[in-house]
Amino acid sequence: MEFALTPRLAELKRRAAGLAEKIMPYEDACEADNGLPPEALAAIREEVLASGLQAINMPAEWGGAGLSVLEQAVVQDELGKLTNALWDTVWRPANCLRAATPEQRERYLLPGIQGRCRDAVAITEADAGSDPSGIATTAEPDGDGYVINGEKWFVTVGDAADFLIVLANVRTGAGEEAGGEGAPTLFIIDKDHPGVTLKRTPRYTHTFVYEHPEFVFEDVRVGADAVLGGVGQGYELTRDWFTEERLMIGARTIGAAERALSLATEWARGRTQGGEPLINRQLIQGMLADSVVDIATNRALTHQVAWEFDQADGSERGRKLLHAKAATVKLAASEASNRVADRAQQIFGGRGYMRDYPVERIWRELRVDRIWEGTSEIQRLVIANEIDKRGLPGLLSFRTEA
Numbered sequence: 007m008e009f010a011l012t013p014r015l016a017e018l019k020r021r022a023a024g025l026a027e028k029i030m031p032y033e034d035a036c037e038a039d040n041g042l043p044p045e046a047l048a049a050i051r052e053e054v055l056a057s058g059l060q061a062i063n064m065p066a067e068w069g070g071a072g073l074s075v076l077e078q079a080v081v082q083d084e085l086g087k088l089t090n091a092l093w094d095t096v097w098r099p100a101n102c103l104r105a106a107t108p109e110q111r112e113r114y115l116l117p118g119i120q121g122r123c124r125d126a127v128a129i130t131e132a133d134a135g136s137d138p139s140g141i142a143t144t145a146e147p148d149g150d151g152y153v154i155n156g157e158k159w160f161v162t163v164g165d166a167a168d169f170l171i172v173l174a175n176v177r178t179g180a181g182e183e184a185g186g187e188g189a190p191t192l193f194i195i196d197k198d199h200p201g202v203t204l205k206r207t208p209r210y211t212h213t214f215v216y217e218h219p220e221f222v223f224e225d226v227r228v229g230a231d232a233v234l235g236g237v238g239q240g241y242e243l244t245r246d247w248f249t250e251e252r253l254m255i256g257a258r259t260i261g262a263a264e265r266a267l268s269l270a271t272e273w274a275r276g277r278t279q280g281g282e283p284l285i286n287r288q289l290i291q292g293m294l295a296d297s298v299v300d301i302a303t304n305r306a307l308t309h310q311v312a313w314e315f316d317q318a319d320g321s322e323r324g325r326k327l328l329h330a331k332a333a334t335v336k337l338a339a340s341e342a343s344n345r346v347a348d349r350a351q352q353i354f355g356g357r358g359y360m361r362d363y364p365v366e367r368i369w370r371e372l373r374v375d376r377i378w379e380g381t382s383e384i385q386r387l388v389i390a391n392e393i394d395k396r397g398l399p400g401l402l403s404f405r406t407e408a
C-alpha cells in the first residue's frame with residue numbers, strides 16, 4: 007500500500023495551487039459585483055489555458071488535460087480553496103458529453119474543451135429534484151426530430167452557457183398508459199434556439215461567479231442529431247456523471263475546509279482577547295483539532311475512492327459499488343467541511359460574519375454541497391441501498407488487487 011503523492015501528483019497539486027493563486031485576486035470583485043466582467047473572465051481563461059488544467063476530465067487527444075480521477079481530485083482539492091465558486095471558471099465540460107457523436111463533438115465538445123463555449127446541465131424541475139423520474143419535460147417525436155416542452159430550474163452556468171444539456175422524456179407510447187412517461191433522454195439544445203427562454207434568475211445564498219437561472223422550452227423543434235448518447239439513455243449518462251462529480255465535490259469541499267482552517271489558525275494566533283492569544287484557549291484549540299480530524303480523514307477517503315475509480319474493472323457490480331462509495335465521500339466530506347467552516351467562522355467572531363472575510367464566504371458557499379448533486383439524505387439512501395443489495399464488505403474494505 008502506497009500513500010505518497012507520486013511526482014506527477016505533486017506537480018499537478020503545485021500547478022493547481024499556482025492557478026488558484028492567480029484566480030484568488032478576483033474574489034473580492036466577484037463578491038462585490040455578483041460576478042465578473044467579460045475582461046476578467048477572459049484573463050482567467052488565459053491563465054487556465056497557460057496552466058494546462060482546462061477540461062481536466064476530457065481526453066488529451068481532444069485537447070483536454072486527460073487526467074485520471076485521482077489526478078482530478080487532487081486538482082479539485084486545490085481549486086476548492088477559491089471562494090465565489092471561482093473553481094468553476096476552470097471549465098470541465100459535463101462528463102456525459104463523452105457520449106457525443108463525432109458531429110456533436112466537433113460542434114460542441116471540442117470548442118467547450120478549449121474554453122470557447124460552455125455547457126449547462128438542465129435536469130431539475132419545480133416538481134422533480136431528488137427524484138428526476140418525476141420530470142414533466144417531454145420530447146414528442148415529430149418527423150425526423152422532436153418537439154420539446156417543459157421548464158428547468160437551477161441551471162448552473164445557464165447565464166454564460168452557449169448550449170444546454172436537457173433531460174426530457176421521449177414519448178414512445180410504450181408504458182405511458184400504465185403511468186410511465188416515456189424514455190428519459192438527454193438533448194443538446196443551443197441556448198438561442200427558437201422556443202428557449204431564460205425565465206428568471208433567482209438570488210441564492212452564495213455569490214457564485216455564474217448564475218443558476220430557470221429556462222422554459224416551448225415547442226422547441228430539434229433534429230434527431232440533438233439526442234446525446236441515445237434515446238432512453240438519460241439516466242445512465244447522468245448517473246455516471248453524478249458519480250464522478252460527487253467525488254469532485256468531496257475533493258473541493260475538503261480544499262475549502264483547509265483554507266478556512268488555515269485562516270482560522272492564523273487568526274487565532276494573531277488575535278488577543280483577555281490578555282492571551284486565542285490559540286492558547288483550550289476551547290479554541292478543540293475547534294482547531296476537530297477540524298484537522300475532519301479534513302484529514304475525509305481527504306484520505308476521497309483520495310482512496312478516487313484511486314479505486316481509476317482501478318475500476320468496468321463490471322456492473324463494480325460500477326454500483328463505486329456509485330455508493332462516491333456517495334459516501336460526498337456525504338462525509340460535504341458535511342465535515344460545513345462543520346469546519348462553521349468552527350472557523352466562530353473563531354473569527356463578528357468578523358466571521360462579514361462578507362469581505364473569505365471565511366464567511368466559505369461558510370455560506372459550502373452549504374449547497376449538502377444539497378446539489380444529490381442531497382445528504384439521497385447519499386444516505388444510495389449507501390443504504392448498497393448495504394441491502396450487496397452487503398457491507400465492499401463498502402468497508404479497500405479494493406483488493408486482482
Ligand SMILES: Cc1cc2nc3c(=O)[nH]c(=O)nc-3n(C[C@H](O)[C@H](O)[C@H](O)COP(=O)(O)OP(=O)(O)OC[C@H]3O[C@@H](n4cnc5c(N)ncnc54)[C@H](O)[C@@H]3O)c2cc1C
Nearest residue numbers: 127128129130135136160161162218377378379380381383
Ligand atoms: C445552487 C444550486 C445549483 C444547482 N445546479 C443544478 C444544475 O446545474 N442542474 C440541475 O439539473 N440541477 C441543479 N440543482 C438542483 C439540485 O440538484 C436539487 O436542488 C437537489 O437535487 C434537490 O432537489 P430539490 O431541490 O427539488 O429538493 P427535494 O427533492 O424536494 O428535497 C427536499 C428535501 O427532502 C429530502 N428528500 C427528498 N427525497 C427524499 C427521500 N426519498 N427520502 C428522504 N428525504 C428525501 C431532501 O433530502 C431534502 O432535504 C442546483 C441546486 C442549487 C441549490
